[in-house]
Amino acid sequence: MVLELHAPKGPTLHDLWNSTGSGLLTYLLSFVYVGIYWNNHHHLFQVVSQVDGLVLWANLHLLFWLSLYPFTTSWMDDQHLARVPTIAYGVNLIGAAIAYSILILAIRRLPSSSHMDEVFGSDWKGKTSIVLYALGIGLTFVEPWLGVVPYVAVALIWLVPDRRVERWLERRDEVSTG
Amino acid sequence: MVLELHAPKGPTLHDLWNSTGSGLLTYLLSFVYVGIYWNNHHHLFQVVSQVDGLVLWANLHLLFWLSLYPFTTSWMDDQHLARVPTIAYGVNLIGAAIAYSILILAIRRLPSSSHMDEVFGSDWKGKTSIVLYALGIGLTFVEPWLGVVPYVAVALIWLVPDRRVERWLERRDEVSTG
Amino acid sequence: MVLELHAPKGPTLHDLWNSTGSGLLTYLLSFVYVGIYWNNHHHLFQVVSQVDGLVLWANLHLLFWLSLYPFTTSWMDDQHLARVPTIAYGVNLIGAAIAYSILILAIRRLPSSSHMDEVFGSDWKGKTSIVLYALGIGLTFVEPWLGVVPYVAVALIWLVPDRRVERWLERRDEVSTG
Amino acid sequence: MVLELHAPKGPTLHDLWNSTGSGLLTYLLSFVYVGIYWNNHHHLFQVVSQVDGLVLWANLHLLFWLSLYPFTTSWMDDQHLARVPTIAYGVNLIGAAIAYSILILAIRRLPSSSHMDEVFGSDWKGKTSIVLYALGIGLTFVEPWLGVVPYVAVALIWLVPDRRVERWLERRDEVSTG
Numbered sequence: 001m002v003l004e005l006h007a008p009k010g011p012t013l014h015d016l017w018n019s020t021g022s023g024l025l026t027y028l029l030s031f032v033y034v035g036i037y038w039n040n041h042h043h044l045f046q047v048v049s050q051v052d053g054l055v056l057w058a059n060l061h062l063l064f065w066l067s068l069y070p071f072t073t074s075w076m077d078d079q080h081l082a083r084v085p086t087i088a089y090g091v092n093l094i095g096a097a098i099a100y101s102i103l104i105l106a107i108r109r110l111p112s113s114s115h116m117d118e119v120f121g122s123d124w125k126g127k128t129s130i131v132l133y134a135l136g137i138g139l140t141f142v143e144p145w146l147g148v149v150p151y152v153a154v155a156l157i158w159l160v161p162d163r164r165v166e167r168w169l170e171r172r173d174e175v176s177t178g
Numbered sequence: 179m180v181l182e183l184h185a186p187k188g189p190t191l192h193d194l195w196n197s198t199g200s201g202l203l204t205y206l207l208s209f210v211y212v213g214i215y216w217n218n219h220h221h222l223f224q225v226v227s228q229v230d231g232l233v234l235w236a237n238l239h240l241l242f243w244l245s246l247y248p249f250t251t252s253w254m255d256d257q258h259l260a261r262v263p264t265i266a267y268g269v270n271l272i273g274a275a276i277a278y279s280i281l282i283l284a285i286r287r288l289p290s291s292s293h294m295d296e297v298f299g300s301d302w303k304g305k306t307s308i309v310l311y312a313l314g315i316g317l318t319f320v321e322p323w324l325g326v327v328p329y330v331a332v333a334l335i336w337l338v339p340d341r342r343v344e345r346w347l348e349r350r351d352e353v354s355t356g
Numbered sequence: 357m358v359l360e361l362h363a364p365k366g367p368t369l370h371d372l373w374n375s376t377g378s379g380l381l382t383y384l385l386s387f388v389y390v391g392i393y394w395n396n397h398h399h400l401f402q403v404v405s406q407v408d409g410l411v412l413w414a415n416l417h418l419l420f421w422l423s424l425y426p427f428t429t430s431w432m433d434d435q436h437l438a439r440v441p442t443i444a445y446g447v448n449l450i451g452a453a454i455a456y457s458i459l460i461l462a463i464r465r466l467p468s469s470s471h472m473d474e475v476f477g478s479d480w481k482g483k484t485s486i487v488l489y490a491l492g493i494g495l496t497f498v499e500p501w502l503g504v505v506p507y508v509a510v511a512l513i514w515l516v517p518d519r520r521v522e523r524w525l526e527r528r529d530e531v532s533t534g
Numbered sequence: 535m536v537l538e539l540h541a542p543k544g545p546t547l548h549d550l551w552n553s554t555g556s557g558l559l560t561y562l563l564s565f566v567y568v569g570i571y572w573n574n575h576h577h578l579f580q581v582v583s584q585v586d587g588l589v590l591w592a593n594l595h596l597l598f599w600l601s602l603y604p605f606t607t608s609w610m611d612d613q614h615l616a617r618v619p620t621i622a623y624g625v626n627l628i629g630a631a632i633a634y635s636i637l638i639l640a641i642r643r644l645p646s647s648s649h650m651d652e653v654f655g656s657d658w659k660g661k662t663s664i665v666l667y668a669l670g671i672g673l674t675f676v677e678p679w680l681g682v683v684p685y686v687a688v689a690l691i692w693l694v695p696d697r698r699v700e701r702w703l704e705r706r707d708e709v710s711t712g
Contacts, residue, residue: 082189367616
């Protein structure tokens with residue numbers, strides 16, 4: 001990820017605040033989001049033993065949305081959390097969330113993933129995220145910066161890594177050992 | 179890939195359109211192209227068991243053309259699909275297509291690839307692409323933006339991943355198992 | 357790492373000095389720092405046989421601080437080692453050092469790392485670094501550029517790679533062979 | 535590698551020439567250089583079975599010089615091959631060449647590389663390169679752009695990949711098979 005932060009024009013804390021302002025915070029938010037995907041992605045491909053063309057495309061589709069983060073982040077930031085850019089950021093978040101769901105679907109349809117139902121489960125986090133993103137977009141019409149609140153909430157939900165995959169790996173190791 | 183998109187100068191949808199305009203579309207087009215190469219490249223090196231100096235150079239040659247995409251994409255985009263930049267983009271696409279064909283030739287000449295004729299077959303897609311790119315360059319002389327139509331058509335042809343490699347892998351697995 | 361250096365505006369050595377000035381030196385310093393982490397990181401993951409969600413997050417946390425280096429480096433450099441930017445650089449260094457310590461703690465708590473106490477030992481280098489960084493920040497209040505002296509000293513301490521990990525690997529190999 | 539090319543300001547071939555001018559050529563030259571290192575690097579680490587701290591540092595040292603290429607390339611290019619920037623580019627090339635030699639020395643001193651003398655041989659290419667780079671720097675005092683001629687000559691010498699490593703690998707395979 002190449003999220004850009006531009007050095008302040010002057011040497012004081014005031015300059016730092018003026019030039020980056022909310023920038024450090026939105027940078028942190030987008031960094032955490034990319035980290036969440038990187039983290040879950042890493043877990044996901046630990047249990048996947050087969051990859052085909054559709055999975056590669058679904059993966060690329062996810063990458064496309066993630067690659068837009070620097071663009072929507074800096075727009076939202078430059079415009080001091082104005083309505084349209086904050087909506088654009090939310091659309092970007094929803095796009096990535098849907099792309100991740102599609103990637104999981106593409107993996108689950110493979111014969112070699114038939115025994116992995118418990119790994120993915122009901123994906124309540126994925127579904128909740130999309131609802132919260134939509135809520136965030138809606139809240140921008142009340143007060144633009146309010147939309148960021150649900151965006152942050154989703155990041156917090158995901159900060160707890162998905163224990164399901166780890167549990168499944170542990171159980172598999174037990175079975176193969178015991 | 180580092181395709182650059184610059185944040186709009188203002189907070190409205192109008193600003194988004196003005197600053198990126200066709201930018202989001204050409205970004206998407208170039209992203210899909212790079213994705214196609216990445217995808218086929220991944221498939222290709224799944225069946226390659228030996229690499230020598232010439233293959234590495236052919237690979238680097240392909241990388242050179244792909245590395246020019248951000249440059250030609252942003253020129254074509256900044257100039258609102260004017261003739262010369264649109265031709266330059268087409269030349270870039272042809273260069274990458276020829277480089278990919280050379281890479282396949284470099285791999286096929288290796289002794290360890292002798293049994294892989296069916297994997298590569300007649301490469302009709304590769305040949306069709308070059309013809310369509312040339313057609314696109316020709317069409318810019320009728321109407322500059324018309325050239326983009328065949329460029330998009332090639333992307334659509336390739337979006338269906340190459341089933342030949344997958345079939346070959348499946349057959350090999352059957353042979354080694356059964 | 358993407359540390360940016362901008363080409364001088366004129367063709368003389370004077371232009372080089374004017375446009376990059378201390379830039380080449382701070383670039384070198386940050387490059388060495390990132391190299392130190394990359395180096396120790398490489399060593400660390402050679403002895404780690406298990407990774408879980410917390411380790412991934414600790415790793416990402418370290419990456420976050422490292423990703424801020426280009427930002428704080430260029431600010432300190434643009435402002436000719438003024439006080440506040442030099443402090444900001446020191447805070448960045450401390451942040452990364454603490455993140456690295458947390459990463460080691462996250463790894464040590466795993467059952468599979470129980471036999472690795474000797475690898476990590478007392479981590480005197482890590483603790484000394486944090487003290488020296490704090491000293492550097494303090495020295496900026498005497499004379500801003502003085503703060504850089506301890507920063508450079510820490511880099512020199514770490515330039516000698518950690519022999520402990522290598523020794524441990526050698527001993528393990530001896531045990532498994534002999 | 536992130537070598538930057540900026541899109542021309544206008545839609546004509548004239549604009550392309552004005553804005554990039556020698557830029558496309560120096561971009562190609564630097565791309566080839568990085569490709570040469572990448573290529574030989576790949577070959578080198580195919581025969582290396584052991585890595586220690588010193589090798590990692592030597593590798594990082596090489597990376598440092600390679601990371602300066604975009605900086606010296608764009609300076610030389612912006613200043614239309616003026617003397618000082620062309621010398622700076624030559625110094626960069628020499629720095630990378632020496633760093634590569636140090637990397638080879640660091641690898642050869644490892645016990646596991648004792649049987650690899652024939653792989654590295656006399657390294658006449660490495661020594662010739664440094665002489666030619668120095669010649670290029672000298673020639674800039676006759677006529678600035680003349681210095682680029684030996685730089686290009688070195689690239690051509692290296693474009694033929696090092697057969698020694700391939701031969702050694704083939705022989706090893708024969709021994710272990712036959």
